[in-house]
Amino acid sequence: MARVRYIEALSRGLRDEMTADPRVVVLGEDVRQSLRRITFNLAAEFGQHRVIDTPLAEQAATGFATGAALMGWRPVLEFQVPSLLYVAFDQVVNQAQKLSLMTGGQAKVPVTYVFPGSGARLGLAGQHSDHPYAILAQAGVKTVVPATPADAYALFRAAIRDDDPVAIFAPAALLGHREELGDEIAPVPLGSGRIHRPGTDVTLVAIGHLVPVALAVADDLAATGISAEVFDPRTIYPFDWDLLRASVARTGRLVVADDTAKTCGIAAEVIATVAESMRLRSAPRRVTRADVTVPFAPVLERAVLPDKEAIMAAVRGVVGEAVAA
């Protein structure tokens, strides 16, 4: 067993998949030098023909990966900065994602988009602080946001093996998180959620880096007699609605912590889906980013992001007097 950092687990997942399947190649900007550390040492290990530096042309790189995937390769395309997704948006959501249906099943596009360091990182300002998983989920792109090193490893491998485009977001706030990992890490299928902590009073859905925050909230609340169940969807699309419904059926209450915009964010979707089919014991709440561009000054950045205090307050509000009494 070793204490493995999240970013190392991702790297290990990629390495193991490249070892297992010679048709896995990784492309991106500065991936041979491994600026973002996911491809660390892979060029030396697998050769430059499988670890490929692209020109700074995100649209072309995304379409290039589609073309290679159509030919049966499994390209992993690293976006050095998550918001570069916007530059390549047509090639992701309007081309790669739609080809299977538009061709009546002729085309298979097994490409993986990896977004290291997603979300705000104190001081990277307006164009480098987005965490753009919700817009991909809305476009039907399989979208994964692992919250632990073990899940990062397993879900990265599952994403690469999947026959459709999959986007995997590695939250900036988690890259240094460590976990004891053995030689064997259990596989995790796409679309399966995870209950990190069982509870009886409220289901607290948390995504990505907000999972450890939610666990800390649950710890604190346990001391006050509130029992929160922490639910991590792990895959945003497809979402594990069955596991979530089973959780809410037990607790009857719902809070969602989601570091994307409040408007049309994942929290909105989770609450709508639950509210459509289940009777809750109190009004659900969401804790999200403000609907705003992330401002530069750290004091301003912190003010627009979801944090522990906001999640704590939301859970207390939802559980309310019923438990307190």
Add this chain to the structure above:
Amino acid sequence: MNAQAGAADGPGAGAPGLYRTVRTIRRFEETVEELTAANEIPGTVHLYIGEEAVAAGVCAALERDDFVTSTHRGHGHVIAKGAALGPMLAELMGRANGLNRGRGGSMHVADLSLGVLGANGIVAGGIPFALGATWAAAQDGQTRVAATFFGDGGLAQGLLHECMNWAALWQLPVIFVCEDNGYAVSLPASASAAGSPVARAQSYGIAAQDVDGMDAEEVHAAARAAAQRARAGGGPSYLHMKTYRFRGHHLGEAVLKLDYRTDEEITRWQQRDPMEILAGRIEAGVRAAIDADVEATLTDAIEYARNGPLPGPDTATDYAYASGLRPRKGNLWRGCATSKRSPGGCATR
């Protein structure tokens, strides 16, 4: 003309072969025009009439395994690459026996078994597929050439330049084929692309030339040279095809009464009809035989398409994911509940 001599020539080379392809596309498009007017083809279509020499000449220089990426005006490319007319027409009519099983329609028609990586509804959107596909083939030890088509409107797209730059850097076997038909919808080419497109390509180190896009034999000669260069490891080429579309941007244009070009201009270009240019080079008897053959094929295609079943509404989310994932169904369950094809209704999840 020794167009039939080269080893890289497909079955459509030589004046009779090129004429057959051009004639087939022309008659297919005229049929599409009629079927659209008769509401047998839903949506809209972008007809290739007038530009057939480009697809015919370029694809005659390609092997079966070579790739084509196409445009919104893609019928000609797909036919010239060898797609069967019946499944092609059935696709345009939204039938389950269409090339894309009725899921793509005119703007997305594809036949991956022929290397046709799809028509594309976004200008320049399919060009990077050509890079990735040719690179992937090379990794497998194969040299497969890609012809990637775009129009004069595409010259203004940044993605084209990303791809020309990249293909030149990696010496990929890609033939960039600009179909300059004079207008990006209504915008004249002169208002779309600054400078000389050929000089632009040359600035990337790409072999480039202007080509008379109304003369299929000239198109074929240029494309054959480009394909040979690509197969020999000489990298990408750029061919600027001067051509003209005889119809509007799409079939809605007549209703909109756009007047960005004059009848005189259209008539002038029609005097250089690519089909008649080729017809003038083959014997009348040969032409008549080809014409009869094309009509018979087209008649069969129409019958095939009209007899094709409509896809069942309960299959509307089929093929959304290659992995078989079933998306949530929105309000579709309402339609399913009343569908005879799905007496049990659809799942509501």
